[in-house]
Amino acid sequence: MSNTVPKEWQIKTVDEVATVFAGGTPSRSNPDYYEGTIPWVKSGEVNTRLIYRTEETISELAVKESSARWAKRGSVLVAMYGATAGKAARLMIDATLNQAVSAINGRENTADNWFLLYAIENNTRELLNTVQGSGQPNLSGQLIKTLNLPIPPLPEQQKIAAILSSVDDVIEKTRAQIDKLKDLKTGMMQELLTKGIGHTEFTDSPVGRIPLGWNIRSLKSLCRRITDGTHQSVKTSNSGKIPFLYVSCIRNGEILWDKASGLTESDYTRASKGRVASPGDILYTAVGSYGHAALVETDQRFSFQRHIAFIQPDKSTVDPRYLVSVLNSTLGRTQADRFAIGNAQLSVTLGDLGTFMIPTPPLHEQHKIAKTIGAIISNIHEHETKLGSLLNLKKALMQDLLTGKVRVKVDQKESAVA
Numbered sequence: 001m002s003n004t005v006p007k008e009w010q011i012k013t014v015d016e017v018a019t020v021f022a023g024g025t026p027s028r029s030n031p032d033y034y035e036g037t038i039p040w041v042k043s044g045e046v047n048t049r050l051i052y053r054t055e056e057t058i059s060e061l062a063v064k065e066s067s068a069r070w071a072k073r074g075s076v077l078v079a080m081y082g083a084t085a086g087k088a089a090r091l092m093i094d095a096t097l098n099q100a101v102s103a104i105n106g107r108e109n110t111a112d113n114w115f116l117l118y119a120i121e122n123n124t125r126e127l128l129n130t131v132q133g134s135g136q137p138n139l140s141g142q143l144i145k146t147l148n149l150p151i152p153p154l155p156e157q158q159k160i161a162a163i164l165s166s167v168d169d170v171i172e173k174t175r176a177q178i179d180k181l182k183d184l185k186t187g188m189m190q191e192l193l194t195k196g197i198g199h200t201e202f203t204d205s206p207v208g209r210i211p212l213g214w215n216i217r218s219l220k221s222l223c224r225r226i227t228d229g230t231h232q233s234v235k236t237s238n239s240g241k242i243p244f245l246y247v248s249c250i251r252n253g254e255i256l257w258d259k260a261s262g263l264t265e266s267d268y269t270r271a272s273k274g275r276v277a278s279p280g281d282i283l284y285t286a287v288g289s290y291g292h293a294a295l296v297e298t299d300q301r302f303s304f305q306r307h308i309a310f311i312q313p314d315k316s317t318v319d320p321r322y323l324v325s326v327l328n329s330t331l332g333r334t335q336a337d338r339f340a341i342g343n344a345q346l347s348v349t350l351g352d353l354g355t356f357m358i359p360t361p362p363l364h365e366q367h368k369i370a371k372t373i374g375a376i377i378s379n380i381h382e383h384e385t386k387l388g389s390l391l392n393l394k395k396a397l398m399q400d401l402l403t404g405k406v407r408v409k410v411d412q413k414e415s416a417v418a
Contacts, residue, residue: 005150006404014120015145017111018104022080022141023097024067026058033062039093040068043100046079046089049117049168054095068096071103076117078102078124081138086128088121090114102144112154114161119149122398150403155410160401163408167394174387178380185376192369193329196361207331207357214361220354222323225312228286228350229304230271236261242268245304247285247292253328253377255283255294263303271303275310280320282311284327287347291336293327295320309353319363321370326358 005011014020023041026033036059045054062068071077075091080100090113097103104120106113127147128139152160195202199211206216220226229245236244240262249259263271277283277296285292287307304310313320326332339352361369400406 009152012151014147018106022102023069025098026062026066039095043079043082047084052092076104086124112157115157118164122402159408171390178383181380217360219356222318227310229306229308232270234267234271240264243302250292250294284309288345293324295324319366319370322366
């Protein structure tokens with residue numbers, strides 16, 4: 001962190017502007033300690049901006065006989081180790097803490113807690129990277145206390161916090177909208193893939209009730225080919241410009257191109273022999289994190305590892321978009337779970353994959369179902385793009401406002417963020 005700040009600002013340690021303390025964990029061997037109603041925050045829960053509830057509660061006896069400590073409503077919490085190490089949140093209830101969580105409260109007329117939340121969030125990442133680089137993956141109370149922060153006058157702190165909080169509010173609303181749309185997508189897929197569009201008559205089938213006029217077909221019968229990725233030994237490199245996909249590159253119905261490695265022209269030529277994917281083909285994770293399907297929607301060149309199944313649908317009988325939806329649905333996942341075998345890594349064999357039972361409406365109805373599901377997916381993508389832009393905006397604002405690079409006028413109303 002730069003020590004150059006506006007002349008009205010000061011560089012202060014957290015300990016100079018706030019009180020800092022951590023909590024403790026009552027003994028798990030005494031069940032009476034965990035039969036109370038007192039909220040108890042663990043480090044894993046410091047993963048949202050605002051904490052309104054806790055996963056566990058403890059008793060008054062636990063507080064009395066352990067080092068668990070009360071933190072007042074409005075405290076800034078910092079996770080010191082574990083998966084959430086370095087993350088900061090605001091406590092919105094009175095609660096006790098475990099030893100992996102520090103509570104920070106600004107001293108009166110010195111530091112605003114909302115400002116401290118953002119200032120600490122903006123600096124603990126760098127601090128955490130430093131201690132991880134030294135082989136110490138955890139923060140400590142002392143490291144938090146000695147963390148240097150640029151501190152503006154109190155009114156400016158409050159103004160900065162208000163601006164950043166307004167952005168955070170929009171971020172949280174956008175996340176909530178995405179969650180609702182994903183729930184809608186799940187419910188709509190279940191409805192459309194089992195009841196279709198406008199049907200009133202149904203019949204029993206090996207996969208449950210389906211509309212009269214639908215068929216149950218094996219995946220193999222709906223495809224021109226089902227094989228796997230390259231069996232060639234290839235070397236990926238930063239200099240390679242042609243994407244090479246691993247199982248981890250296929251998630252939530254999408255191909256994550258940014259997670260792909262690179263192949264050179266010569267390695268691509270060897271790897272892609274007999275396995276050149278085109279728009280409308282499907283990739284399916286068959287080993288490890290199995291059961292994820294994604295539609296190829298680009299004509300760019302790429303290759304993929306053998307743990308990914310390569311499905312080429314017969315478009316005269318099945319809409320690839322519809323087929324991907326079935327494979328990613330509850331029905332598809334259930335069949336994948338039933339066939340998955342192995343010890344170190346579960347896998348679905350190509351032979352078993354070909355036997356998957358696919359409810360098959362007439363092709364025109366498949367198109368309608370795929371279009372309806374696709375519209376929701378597009379809506380989700382639009383909101384996710386908006387969320388990414390908001391997160392980038394917040395990051396840029398934090399860098400500018402919390403260092404004094406850009407000053408705010410205390411008597412100016414903060415701008416609304418759309």
